[in-house]
Amino acid sequence: MLGSAMLCPQLLHAQETPLLPEEKPQIETRHTAVLERVQPGYVAPGIPLGGFRLAPSVEVTGIHDDNIFGTQDDRVADSLLRIQPQLALQSQWARNSLSLDAKGKVDRYLNRSTENIADYSVTGRGVFDINQATTLTTAIRAEGIHQSRLSQDIFSQTIKPIYYTQQSGAVLLAHDFNKLRLSTTARVARFDFRDGQLADGSIADYQPSDNMSYRVGVRASYAQTPSIAWFTSASYNIRRFRTGSIETPKRDSNGFELLAGVSFEPAALIRGSIGIGYIQQRFRLPFYNDLGGLGFNATVQFFPTQLTTVTIRGNRSVLDSGIPGSGGYLSTQGSIQVDHEWLRQLILSASLGYQDSRFNNLDRTDGRISAKASATYRISRYAGLKFGFERLDQSSNGTDRYRAFKDNRATIGLTLTR
Incomplete structure (x- = not known):
């Protein structure tokens, strides 16, 4: 809830799992979204390991x-x-919780072997109930990732995709005073990029993107009724880069986000959380123009039937730029997604999203329209099939524009669980 202001743009994947799990709801949960619903006949039992359960x-x-x-x-x-x-290890204790999640991704291309990659992600989490009113949540993560060829931060065509590592840690402390909940968070993340090689043999220098990011935040929420809670939040971030260049001096900056809003889940078929406020990022060097303006973070879900969920999301934040000469950009994102469950075994999903990115120090504005459709078929509790289609349409405008392109991707996958 305290924003994604410290996230590096390369990490903004649609399927990325948040480092910290969501807090326990302060208001009553009345509805279950299609993608949240658990079907007993289609849940893999896992492997018992003492007080833990292993789910490969x-x-x-x-x-x-x-x-x-x-x-x-x-x-x-x-x-x-x-x-x-993937290997997911989860404790089965009545109180407190520990989990370890290890994931891998290996791509092997039919013709372009230079695009072959192998990524990993390992996440550990702990949730500790200090008492009935106080909860401490901790998390650490280590990742090795290749930058997508479709990223907005691509500024040259390297022979192989750019590889980088991330190490991050976070802590959340929350305490309930009857209807009032106070929480504080802290997070640190380190990004290290490897240089790339161009077709002419020269080196694409990515060291100016190496950085450390720090963020602290506080949030206060008051549950007026079991179906509505008002909140206010504030976060402050520090971003420190390892080095710079003549074209791209060090991008060091400090910033903040202030939001106020409401979380709601009335008897009507709707629930959501809407926060509106102000964001700003100030750069230490006068070379870069500061970024700021209206900030918001919202998610609203509609439930026209028990088998259909409509989700609308919106977010505005300042993200680090990987483009030479630019320190960051103001990103405005919005999306709508529809999920429908048919005969328990089949889930149909479709989504449409848009992102507007305005770079500082450059006359460049990018627009990205994404459309996705998928069908997930549960064969049994141990297997499932998924068919999908994705389209990305990027435009780039201004005297410093880079590239406009369209990309279409069709997928068919089999998931096996135990």
């Missing part, structure tokens, strides 16, 4: 992409096999 799984997906480099002209198409193993 693997997802194997065939993908065809008609523009793997995200280029405006001379599009290159290819097919790939993606293998995503």
